[in-house]
Amino acid sequence: MLLNQFLLLAAILFSIGVYGVIVRRNGVLVLMSIELILNAVNINLVAFGANSGIAGQVFALFVIAVAAAEVGVGLAIVLLIYRNRRSVDIDQLDELKG
């Protein structure tokens, strides 16, 4: 098997995730798109690790752990936004705009 087939699949998933982060308005859906991006990176790590030792898999494991923490804190923040504003539309969170 070619290394590139995995890397290109990961690149496509990454791009789709970036599109989702830019276009989606709902906070939960933005977090889902970030999951797509993290998984694409994980495929890359494991594919590279197949040729060059186990380190790729170790770091993929770490990425999974960090992703779990990120989703936990991220959803708590989204929940807090919902509680304060009765909506999770992240386009309305523009207090920092001058």
Add this chain to the structure above:
Amino acid sequence: MIASLFAAQACAPSECFAVPANIAFGICALLMIGAAIKVVTETNIVHAALYLVVVLAGVGVNYLILQAEFLAVTQFLVYIGAIIVLFLFGIMLTRAPMGRSDDLDNAKLRPAGIGAAVMLLVVLGGALLSSFGETHLVFSTANSTTALSDAVFNQYLIPFEVVSVMLLAALIGAIVLARRD
């Protein structure tokens, strides 16, 4: 072991192709790309979460093809078992519209999103094709779970402990943020 079934066909460094693994990869890749596009375009938020399951399962199958059994099991347990449930809880707690709703996307940003994604894909794809054009994967017959546990608990022990502390901190942080006073 499913992974070694795939790997039994893995080719010598010469020109042969591992046909069953490639067929599995192709089906899986098409499903994943289709489902990923549905995740970012779907107008029903619960369906988007369920399409994400397809993508995550496809990533797990990719790990199996790459002979990373432990990671595949972790993927199924952590992502499909826990994170998707967390997303569904998030959807329900924020009282998202359960049926179709057309305001999940920001239509003004759609050209920017498509442009950014296509440009990123072109740059990444070009760089990958020119750097790793004909690199073949060389699978070993060794059990990768043994090697993984050896690496985690010898060479990467300190990062592993730091990750466990970080998970605890994230847990406490999530509780502090989400609880009502």
